[in-house]
Amino acid sequence: MRAIILSVLLGLVLYIQAQVTIGSGIPPDENALLDLKEDDNGNSTKGLLLPRVQLSDIDSPSPLTEHKEGMFVYNIGENGFVGRGVYYNTGEKWEKVSSLFTNWFYMPSVVFDTSLTGEGFTKNLYELYRDQFENPMMKSSDAPPSIPHMPAANDLYYYITVYDTDVFEIISLSDSGILVYNIKQAVSAYSLINIIFVLK
Missing domain, CATH: 3.40.1620 (YefM-like fold)
Known part of the structure; x- marks a missing residue:
């Protein structure tokens, strides 16, 4: 009888040691090898x-x-x-x-009017990106109405990797995606600015 009781107790101890709660004396969730919690409701004031x-x-x-x-x-x-x-x-x-986002991506197509020269033009690159992603012109039948997983303006780094220096003079690019630029030379065909967003 004593051997049976000892075997049961030993088995119980091994079972308890196989799953651990850290942060309280509350037993771990049956599906968790390690359970971090402070109360019965799973609430906590601390992190991992x-x-x-x-x-x-x-x-x-x-x-x-x-x-x-x-x-x-x-x-x-x-x-x-x-x-x-x-x-x-x-x-x-x-x-x-990276919070389910790709780490970097090209900015969606955006038009820069280069028909006239001038100074102090601005474009909010983040707002242009957000407007296109929130309001796509077409989607597949099972896709949500807007493109999901959109980071905030300050969650991105903004890069201009190349641009036509004969046409554009880049003045500044802010941490929230505000581009300030001058048009040095008017062109009627096309010009190039290559913009990349990177998740912080």
Whole structure:
């Protein structure tokens, strides 16, 4: 009888140790290996703090000794190859977690009137992008009415990678996507400004 009771108790201890709650003495959800919660309703006043590392390159496992699929970290360093943010490891490289958005994309087509010269023209690149994404002219039958997962203006970096310097003089490009420019030379055919948005 004593052996049966000890076996049952040992089995119960092993079961409890297989699932863990951190933050309270409340048993974990039956589907969770690790459950972070402070009360019965799952409410909390604290968050999960990921390991903070300095990644040097998405192809390098450093500071890990090797790539490990499923590893999550928060990169606190910032260089030309890797920005700050949450990254996961694919087993071959680091990928940034970008809130379901692609990491970068070209700005939708926008018309710049170059028929007359002038100074101090402005375009709100973010508003032009948002208006097109919220009001597409056509969509497939099962698509939502507007394009989902739209970041805010300050969630983006704005780049102009190339433009016709004979026609345009770029004065400024703000952190919220306001472009100020001059038209140096009127053209009747076409000109070029290549604009790219990158998620922070």
